[in-house]
Amino acid sequence: MNTHIKTFEQLTTKELFHIYKLRVDIFVVEQQCPYQEIDDIDLKSHHIYLKQGKDILAYCRIYKQNDVYHIGRVIAAIKHKGYGTQIMKTAIKFATQKLHVQSINIEAQTYAQQFYEKLGFVTTSEPFDEDGIQHIKMKYTVK
Secondary structure, rough: EEEEEEEEHOOHHHHHHHHHHHHHHHHHHHHHOOOOOOOOHHHHHHEEEEEEOOOEEEEEEEOOOOEEEEEEEEEEEEOOOOHHHOOOOHHHHHHHOOOOOEEEEEEEHHHHHHHHHHHOOOOOOOOEEEOEEEEEEEEOOOO
8 A cells, every 4th residue: 555645736647537536436426415526725735645556545635725724535435444544644744744734624524523533633613514514623733
């Protein structure tokens, strides 16, 4: 298994295709949530993914918006194998060691709250609806 961290410009067209396919398969089709999955944030993100052979096992992106760093689009292609934890730990390490961030914000689906808490995130909002799915804002602060 290999970990890749690339800017949008560094991604090949095949890598981008596989990333978009995974994101649409999960966030639009599986979760039955029609929304604009591909957005301008992709252009300014670092795309982080775990790959085995030609398969992407986990993915997330990290980006800066309004002087705040965010992690989003967190996906594990296969549940309960530790890929989600691995991709998040990689993203946090990259953000803190390479981007020198002091904090990271996420908007998590409420069912994943405990998953993110185990990684050190704390809830900073009440639940809210985003595209028909309950979310909460959470924050990771470097200790």
